[in-house]
Amino acid sequence: MLYPAPLSRGSKVAITAFSSGVPAALHPRLDVVLNDLRIRGFEVLEGKCLRENTKHVSARIEERASELMQFLCDESIDAILAPWGGEMAMDLLPMLDWARLQNVKPKWILGFSDISTILTAVFSKLGWATCHGTNLMQLSLNQTDALTSKVFDFLSLAEGSGFKQVNASFYEAQYADYSKDPKAAFNLTEPVKWKVLNKDIKEEGLVTFSGRLSGGCLDIHMMLYGSEFFNPIARDNEPFILYFENAELSPTQYFRALQGLKLQGAFENASGILIGRNAVLDNDADPVSGTEALTMALGDLPIPVVYDVDIGHLAPNLTLVNGALAEVELTQTQGSITQTLI
Structure with a gap:
């Protein structure tokens, strides 16, 4: 297994909607969770494929694939988050340069629903540990339940560490x-x-x-x-x-x-x-x-x-x-x- 480096204050987190994007009515929520990432101490890099949503996707397939590849290959980026899932992430699988990705630094990728399409592909093809969990649009600082509030604590653990979770109430x-x-x-x-x-x-x-x-x-x-x-x-x-x-x-x-x-x-x-x-x-x-x-x-x-x-x-x-x-x-x-x- 290839575990990404633990996240810490100053880690760079890139945001891209490789499946569904965020329509204008939900931009205020997006701004809340992006600002909360900054309050947590992360450097936030906002992608171009994010603030629009047409026919289930944030942008044309070529743009989404290019931006995801750019972020995956950028050695300064420590994690990649999408706002939420959607319907069409599967169309990116043959578009990614998997041979090139064999030689880049593993990064944490987090989310559920259609995000799991990319999580599983990266795990299967590259051997990177990936994280199925709360989507970015749910990760506001005022979300204090025990499971959601500890996501970034878990992603800050070093290889060899462990953590325990119990069922929600x-x-x-x-x-x-x-x-x-x-x-x-x-x-x-x-x-x-x-x-x-x-x-x-x-x-x-x-x-x-x-x-x-x-x-x-x-x-x-x-x-x-x-x-x-x-x-x-x-x-x-x-x-x-x-x-x-x-x-x-x-x-x-x-x-x-x-x-x-x-x-x-x-x-x-x-x-x-x-x-x-x-x-x-x-x-x-x-x-x-x-x-x-x-x-x-x-x-x-x-x-x-x-x-x-x-x-x-x-x-x-x-x-x-x-x-x-x-x-x-x-x-x-x-x-x-x-x-x-x-």
């Missing part, structure tokens, strides 16, 4: 409207409980498993699996902990995505699976619920499948480092994950 069921309140924080109202899907494993009580982390948004990763851009093969045949979260898939699509991964052998070298809270709510029009779809696809696996985890579109988010060695522990009252940067 509450999650956000309805997104804040940043156009109305640029300084809004999460509205954390719903109780959090990590659950074990597999009945036989559940009855054993304490659940623990370990492995190297890899995963992201299921909507994207179901299509990338097996390609050069999502190929979770650990060194020395170490097991993986795979994690996924559903952004937009209906229950039947959710089932097909997970079943398809299983049929392709995605879980054969996994010690366990983490599934984030499902952002698609159950409704009376669909006879299958999200949990039923999950059970039909993965309920027969002989490894732990832990779901309703703090991953994805219903904040807050765990900070998950792709490539880190992780240990998950689930008791009757608490879920936790410990990651070691080795």
